[in-house]
Amino acid sequence: MASSGPSSPLKVCVASCSLNQWALDFDGNYSRICNTIIQAKEQGALIRVGTELEICGYGCYDHFYEPDTLQHCWQTLARLLTNTDLRGILVFTGMPVMHRGVLYNCTIAFHDQKIVFIRPKRHLANELNYREMRYFVNWKRSRHVEPFILPKIINSVTRQLKVPFGDGVITTLDNIDIGCETCEELFVPHSPHIDMSLDDVSIFVNMSASHHILRKLNYRIDLILHSMKKVGGIYLYSNQKGCDGDRTYYDGCPMIVVNGKLASQGTQFGLQDTEVVTAVVDINDVYNYRSAVISRSHQASAVEHYPRINVDLSLGGQCELPLTPYIEPRYHTPEEEICYGPASWLWDYLRRSKMAGFFLPLSGGIDSASVALIVSSMCHMVVYAVGEDNDNQVLRDVRALTRLPNYTPTDPAELCEKLLVTAYMGTENSSDETQQRAGALSRDIGSYHVNINIDGIIKAILTVFSLFSDKKPQFKAHGGSPVENMALQNIQARVRMVTGYLFAQLINWARGKSGSLLVLSSANVDEALVGYLTKYDCSSGDLNPIGSICKRDLNSFVAHSKEVFGFPSIDSFLTAVPTAELEPISEAYTQTDEEDIGLTYNELNDIGKLRKIDRCGPYFMYKRLACMWTMPPKELGDKVKLFFQKYAINRHKACVITPAYLCEQYCPDDNRYDLRPFLYNPKWDVQFREIDNSIKIGVLAKQHAAPSSSTIDKFSKK
Incomplete structure (x- = not known):
C-alpha cells in the first residue's frame, strides 16, 4: 500500500467466485472460468479470484502424474490468455506446474495477455480426503522468487520467455500489494497472510477446494473474520462447488472480508455452475485500521520484505460505485446442511453420469426415508433453480435426464416421479407397519413406487441348497442354530440387492421409458463402522448419500424435513424403533437394531468420533468414555471391547461399502479417509x-477409599 498515509477513499471493486469444476473436463472448466471472469468485469471488478486447481479440476488424483494433464492445463491457459473478452482485469487461476522437475500446486496471475506471477503452494493438505503430498511438493524457500521458463505454447501467446516463480507479492501501479494463499494455508497456525500483512500487503486472495463437512462452514467463516480482524486487510476467499467426480462435495460460499467484517458472501449449496460475488472496498480502510494499533507497527518495522512483482494495473481512482455495506454471516443448521449438501452432490453425479434417475429400496425405516427425503430436496432445488433463478443449465440437464426436450419442471413431486423409483421389498418377516410407512412416504414425495414380494426368490435359493445338502436351515425362533439364523437373514438382504439392481436396469424399460437408474443405498455411518450390514446386501449400491451421517443427525434431519416439506408420513418414522425385520416376529421377540448391535446409536456416535477424530485405540477410548458416560467400569469396558471386536471381525465390509457422501470426519470408507489394516486380531490381547x-485398579482404589463399618458407626454415634 502507498505509505503516504490515509487520504480520500481509494475504492476498488473486487470479485470472488465459486465454480463447479470437474476433474479433467478441460473444455467445461475453461467455459466456467471464462463465465466468471466476464461476470466479474460486468460488475466492475478489477480483480477476479478463482478456485484451487480450477483449470484441471481439484480431484484429478493420480492423473496428476500424467504428462497429459500438465499439457492440457497449459493449452487451456493459452486459450484463456488469447481470449480478448478476459482483458482489463487481474485474474487469479490455478493449475499444476512442473518447475525444475518438481510438480507444484500453483496460483497463476495473469493480466492483459501476460502472465504476471506463478506462486506455488507452501503448505499442502494431506489428511482425510486430501493427498496433496502424494503429487505435489510444497515450496520451501520463503520470500524467494526465481525465473520460470514458459513453455512454447504460452510464449507464442504472451511473447514472454520467463516469469517470476516463488514466494512473492504483486504490486500495482498505485503501490497496492496483493498476496496469495491457497486453501490449507489459511488453516495452518502460521498462515502466510500474517507475515504478508506486516509487510504492507493489503489484499489477500485465497483459491480453495474445501469440502463440506457438517458444521465446517462456521469454522471457515469465523477463521477468516478473526484473521482479518487481527491483521487487517481485504480477504477474497474463493471455493470450488460441486462433487468434482468424487465422494466429497465442495460447498462454495465465496466471500469478501474487510478488517474482520463480512462485505459479501455467496451461497453454500446450490445447483448453479458458477457464482460471482463482488464488493466495493476502500483500500485506505486497511491503512487506518492497522495504524491504530501501534504494537503492530513495531512488528512491521522489523519484518523481512517479500519480493515485489509489478503488474501494469492501477486499482485506485476508477471506481464510481458506492462502498459495499457490511453484512452478518449466514450459516445453515446441520439439518439444513444434510438437506442441501447430499442433494446437490446427487444432482451433480446424476447429471454427469447421464443416467435416467435413482432406484431406492425403501424399507420403511428412517435411514432409507432419509435418502428419499434428500432426493425430494434435490427435486425442490431443481424446480427452484429453473423457476426462480432461471438457470438454463439446470433446465437443459433436467430435459436431458428425463428425455423430455420440452419439459419444464414446476412441481417437485412431479419431477420426483420422473427421477426416483422406490421399492418396498417385503418378505414373510416384514410387518404391515413398515410397508405402510414406505408407501405413505412415497406418496408424499411423489416417487414411482412398487411393492415387491421376494419370498419366492428366497425359497428357490434355499431349495437349491436343500437339494444339495439334504438339510433345511431354520431360524433361531424355530429351533435353528446361530449359523442357520444368520444365513437365513443374510440371504434375504442379498436377494434384495440382486432384485434392486434388476429393477434399476429394467423398470424404465417396463414403463416405456429409456435409460437405467443409479441404485441408492442407505446404511448410516454408525452401522458401517461396526459392520452392522450384510456384505453385498441392499446396503450395497452405486451411491450412498447418508453413508457418513450418524443416526442422531439423521433423526434431526427427518424432523427438520417435517417442518420444511410438511409431509404427514414423517411422524411415523420418527417414532418407529429401528429394525432389520429379517427374523420371524412373535409376541416374545421383536428384532431391533440396537439389541442386535449391543450398543446404542448414540454410543456408536461417541465411539466413532473417538476412534477416528481423537485417534483413540481400545485403552484410551475406555479412559475417555469413563469421563463421558455414566455407567459401571465393567459395563463400560465390555462395551468398548464389543465395539472393537465387531470392528475387527467386520473390517472387510468397509472395503466394499457403497461410495458415500463425505459428511463427517469419522467416515469409515476404506482407503479414502480411513486407512486401516484389512485383517485384525479380534482378541486385542x-x-x-x-x-x-x-x-481392577479402580475397584481396589474404591475399596481402599471406602470407610469401614466400625468407622461409620463411630461417626454416626457422634
Missing part, C-alpha cells in the same frame, strides 16, 4: 488386558 487392569 494387550489392549483389552490394559482395560481389565484399569478396571
Whole structure:
C-alpha cells in the first residue's frame, strides 16, 4: 500500500467466485472460468479470484502424474490468455506446474495477455480426503522468487520467455500489494497472510477446494473474520462447488472480508455452475485500521520484505460505485446442511453420469426415508433453480435426464416421479407397519413406487441348497442354530440387492421409458463402522448419500424435513424403533437394531468420533468414555471391547461399502479417509488386558477409599 498515509477513499471493486469444476473436463472448466471472469468485469471488478486447481479440476488424483494433464492445463491457459473478452482485469487461476522437475500446486496471475506471477503452494493438505503430498511438493524457500521458463505454447501467446516463480507479492501501479494463499494455508497456525500483512500487503486472495463437512462452514467463516480482524486487510476467499467426480462435495460460499467484517458472501449449496460475488472496498480502510494499533507497527518495522512483482494495473481512482455495506454471516443448521449438501452432490453425479434417475429400496425405516427425503430436496432445488433463478443449465440437464426436450419442471413431486423409483421389498418377516410407512412416504414425495414380494426368490435359493445338502436351515425362533439364523437373514438382504439392481436396469424399460437408474443405498455411518450390514446386501449400491451421517443427525434431519416439506408420513418414522425385520416376529421377540448391535446409536456416535477424530485405540477410548458416560467400569469396558471386536471381525465390509457422501470426519470408507489394516486380531490381547487392569485398579482404589463399618458407626454415634 502507498505509505503516504490515509487520504480520500481509494475504492476498488473486487470479485470472488465459486465454480463447479470437474476433474479433467478441460473444455467445461475453461467455459466456467471464462463465465466468471466476464461476470466479474460486468460488475466492475478489477480483480477476479478463482478456485484451487480450477483449470484441471481439484480431484484429478493420480492423473496428476500424467504428462497429459500438465499439457492440457497449459493449452487451456493459452486459450484463456488469447481470449480478448478476459482483458482489463487481474485474474487469479490455478493449475499444476512442473518447475525444475518438481510438480507444484500453483496460483497463476495473469493480466492483459501476460502472465504476471506463478506462486506455488507452501503448505499442502494431506489428511482425510486430501493427498496433496502424494503429487505435489510444497515450496520451501520463503520470500524467494526465481525465473520460470514458459513453455512454447504460452510464449507464442504472451511473447514472454520467463516469469517470476516463488514466494512473492504483486504490486500495482498505485503501490497496492496483493498476496496469495491457497486453501490449507489459511488453516495452518502460521498462515502466510500474517507475515504478508506486516509487510504492507493489503489484499489477500485465497483459491480453495474445501469440502463440506457438517458444521465446517462456521469454522471457515469465523477463521477468516478473526484473521482479518487481527491483521487487517481485504480477504477474497474463493471455493470450488460441486462433487468434482468424487465422494466429497465442495460447498462454495465465496466471500469478501474487510478488517474482520463480512462485505459479501455467496451461497453454500446450490445447483448453479458458477457464482460471482463482488464488493466495493476502500483500500485506505486497511491503512487506518492497522495504524491504530501501534504494537503492530513495531512488528512491521522489523519484518523481512517479500519480493515485489509489478503488474501494469492501477486499482485506485476508477471506481464510481458506492462502498459495499457490511453484512452478518449466514450459516445453515446441520439439518439444513444434510438437506442441501447430499442433494446437490446427487444432482451433480446424476447429471454427469447421464443416467435416467435413482432406484431406492425403501424399507420403511428412517435411514432409507432419509435418502428419499434428500432426493425430494434435490427435486425442490431443481424446480427452484429453473423457476426462480432461471438457470438454463439446470433446465437443459433436467430435459436431458428425463428425455423430455420440452419439459419444464414446476412441481417437485412431479419431477420426483420422473427421477426416483422406490421399492418396498417385503418378505414373510416384514410387518404391515413398515410397508405402510414406505408407501405413505412415497406418496408424499411423489416417487414411482412398487411393492415387491421376494419370498419366492428366497425359497428357490434355499431349495437349491436343500437339494444339495439334504438339510433345511431354520431360524433361531424355530429351533435353528446361530449359523442357520444368520444365513437365513443374510440371504434375504442379498436377494434384495440382486432384485434392486434388476429393477434399476429394467423398470424404465417396463414403463416405456429409456435409460437405467443409479441404485441408492442407505446404511448410516454408525452401522458401517461396526459392520452392522450384510456384505453385498441392499446396503450395497452405486451411491450412498447418508453413508457418513450418524443416526442422531439423521433423526434431526427427518424432523427438520417435517417442518420444511410438511409431509404427514414423517411422524411415523420418527417414532418407529429401528429394525432389520429379517427374523420371524412373535409376541416374545421383536428384532431391533440396537439389541442386535449391543450398543446404542448414540454410543456408536461417541465411539466413532473417538476412534477416528481423537485417534483413540481400545485403552484410551475406555479412559475417555469413563469421563463421558455414566455407567459401571465393567459395563463400560465390555462395551468398548464389543465395539472393537465387531470392528475387527467386520473390517472387510468397509472395503466394499457403497461410495458415500463425505459428511463427517469419522467416515469409515476404506482407503479414502480411513486407512486401516484389512485383517485384525479380534482378541486385542494387550489392549483389552490394559482395560481389565484399569478396571481392577479402580475397584481396589474404591475399596481402599471406602470407610469401614466400625468407622461409620463411630461417626454416626457422634
